[in-house]
Amino acid sequence: MGSRQVTSSEPLDWQGKHVTVAGLGVSGIPAAKVLHARGANVTVVNDGDDARAREQAAELEALGITVRLGDGATLPEGAELVVTAPGWKPDKPLFAAAREAGLEIWGDVELAWRLRGPDAAPWLAITGTNGKTTTTQMLASILKAAGLRTAAVGNIGVSLLDAVLGDEQYDVLAVELSSYQLHWAPSLRAHSAAVLNLAPDHLDWHGSMEAYAADKGRIYEGNRVACVYNVADKATEDLVREADVEEGCRAVGFTLGTPGPSQLGVVEGILVDRAFVEERHKNAQELAEISDVNPPAPHNIANALAAAALARAFGVPARAVRDGLRDFTPDAHRIAHVADVDAVAYVDDSKATNTHAAQASLAAYESIVWIAGGLAKGATFDELVAKSAKRLRGVVLIGQDRALIREALARHAPEVPVVDLDRTDTGAMLAAVQEASRLAVAGDTVLLAPACASMDMFANYNKRGDAFAEAVRELGS
Template sequence: MSRTDVTAYGRSSDWGAVHAVVAGIGVAGFACADQLVHLGARVTVVDSGDGARQRERADVLEVVGAAVRLGDGDTLPDDADVLVVSPGLPPYAPVIVAAQERGVPVWGELELAWRLRGPDAAPWLVVTGTNGKTTVTLMLESMLRAAGLRTAAVGNIGVSLVDAVMDPEGFDVLAVEVGAPQLPFLLTASPLASVCLNIAEDHVDHFGSMEAYVAAKGRIYANTQVAAVYNVADPVTERLVEEADVVEGCRAIGITLGTPGRSMVGVVDDLLVDRAFIDNRADSALELASVHDVHPFAPHNVFNALAAAALARAAGVPASAVREGLRSFEPAGHRIAQVAERDGVTWVDDSKATNGHAALTSLLAYESVVWIAGGMAKGQEYDDLVQRTRDRMRGAVLLGVDRARIREALARHAPDVPVVEVGRTDTGAMDDVVNAAAAMARPGDTVLLAPGCASWDMFRDYGHRGDEFAASVLRHLGG
């Protein structure tokens, strides 16, 4: 069967000759299917789910002209010319394997978005990493806005990148958050600047191995034009930059919480400084902001600010806009957010800490902690986390389907730390969690929800988990 060759396809191509199959009808898949129909392609959407949300989106897509097949996401139509995959599908999903075996091109959402850019397309500043990428992307957006640029935080952050590039008003520059599941099928994109913030164990179940996960993260640097930004304290990210096939002239830019060397952005005294994007970087540094401009303040959030600043500076943003962007930045919810303080005990919601590395970073920001943890572990182990934070733990309260994995790590490495397990699986369990944590806490302690696990066993998402925690805290404190 002959297929239409889509190798060089872009926005102005004749999409009427293309049968595009979109796998997944979530936010990304819906946007991809909708825009492909708008361009004139024949579109079939397949999804293994058949719930109310899928049917609602299917109804809309069928009205505009797409064919939708719910309850069967594994079968690839025989005459497919290209398969566009949603990030929720693992690389070994049957529909992807079928496409690869037949020689049908497989594109991710980001690949389609890159191809659909207009003639005066906005450059991309792309952010990935196991932890911190949403905060960095939003900080970057704030800096770009402070510089007077029309921009948006898009991608994994909730706004479809495909919709953004098709926006008729256009943008000056885009701040693009990229999760690892979006990267395996990103082929031709060429960002202005890119950063991988860190690499830690996560999504191993999605990729099948840690090696495959790291390789996916490394794709963020491919074809980068100006600056490939890496974490000086994380040798894996430096290796990924060294191995990346970038555009000639692209520079490796380090970010560090210490004093920066040449071609780095870092900290001198209490100042964030640039030794990368100035003319005389061998002998001088440019002040960008104060660490006191970073909020909420924590060492890892200063690092986030440095990463955002490096990308902004790569795009030509002046130092004054970096400072103003940090000062006007509004953090996303459920990221080291203070819920309450009473009788010397601070209650903090870091429900976004959905893996061990994020929980470790959060725990290290506080001197004495009652740790609330647990949920779906996604194959992670917690021995290193416990070993590095046991001297900070007043106690631990555990919930969720994989709480035993954390309990066993505590028993091995911190047997003197009191542990309470909450076995309820309804959302009301959070009241029991908060009551147990309150009984442990002493003046000067932080009660920290940093679960180190996904939330889906008990909650809709990490936001729902954080909301339930905050509501339980306020009920416990009487208001």
């Protein structure tokens, strides 16, 4: 972990600056409006030219913003800066042209960072393959319990531009950042940051696991107080070692085991801090009980420890950690208990859209009938099945890429009964729940943890989870 001194960037003069905004949508439209309001000459380019895009374009054109639909590949003449929606892949021709012209390319996070005022609230930043949203919301709950003015923002759905430019005054922001956003945020410098875990994901976008990890690791650059890493995931600690941080910034680990000095962990059912206490080589501070974490599944306790570490880095007292965790309610479709039917628990973790998330979910229960399948996004399932095989009572497979999971089951859990539903229609969820109920016995958990994306069958993972809950209600009626 190298040290450096980081200074704030100077305010930019936007008057007359020619800015290209790549992409309409949740980040592109606000960016275009904000820059136009500051006097920039804004041209929005967009690949699509459908009815929705034309409607959005008309809204911007009414303000005097130029919009070019159906051509997101060509760099507008005279462009001096490109601001991109985070999802646009780095290999797009527009960006090649921008780099050739010597232009900077910013994402929405970079723009928000550059536009924040001199007295702006510091950022406590969170990334990772899984658990980002839950951990960010936990952190915000803890910060609020400490009496601080805060919000959970970023990739979580609240625009960072709104947070830094709005009338609301904040003491600190809990910021969720995706690998896409971090890729396009070269000057971001957080107060403290955490990488929760690293597993293969979005490799089609990043090109390789190494590039994906490097983008995640950008979150540590220039940290002032703490780089929080996962003791159980050495790759996160490696990113801390490679980071260039401010003088005095510390590496702080979190673990489900007994913590060492400069770590947070668990001792006899208690979440404890051995990082932000005096004489940490021999002292520990009790923060909360495992029962204060909702739900108390292992991966969610890890989320709570990461949130607590960032809050403690900001100086939050121990009592606020406990109170904030108690006040926190997780979003829907995240290891959510739907109902018990005939002494079988039905749990919706539709948000488990990759193998890493599904593995964490499966590890939370002893005897499981697993509902899985969907769009694999290039994933392989051997490791997931091998690690979870002893917990499986049975498996029900749905979705486009279910054969990949079926083949992994044949290799690593051949004795586990498998029902392969050759369906990708939305009604398949009802059939899947009915089949799972036949495989389950009293004391089992029927777990929807698909390990795949949902778009082959459903609009999103929320709709998939809703279909599961509705099927469970029909089962119990």
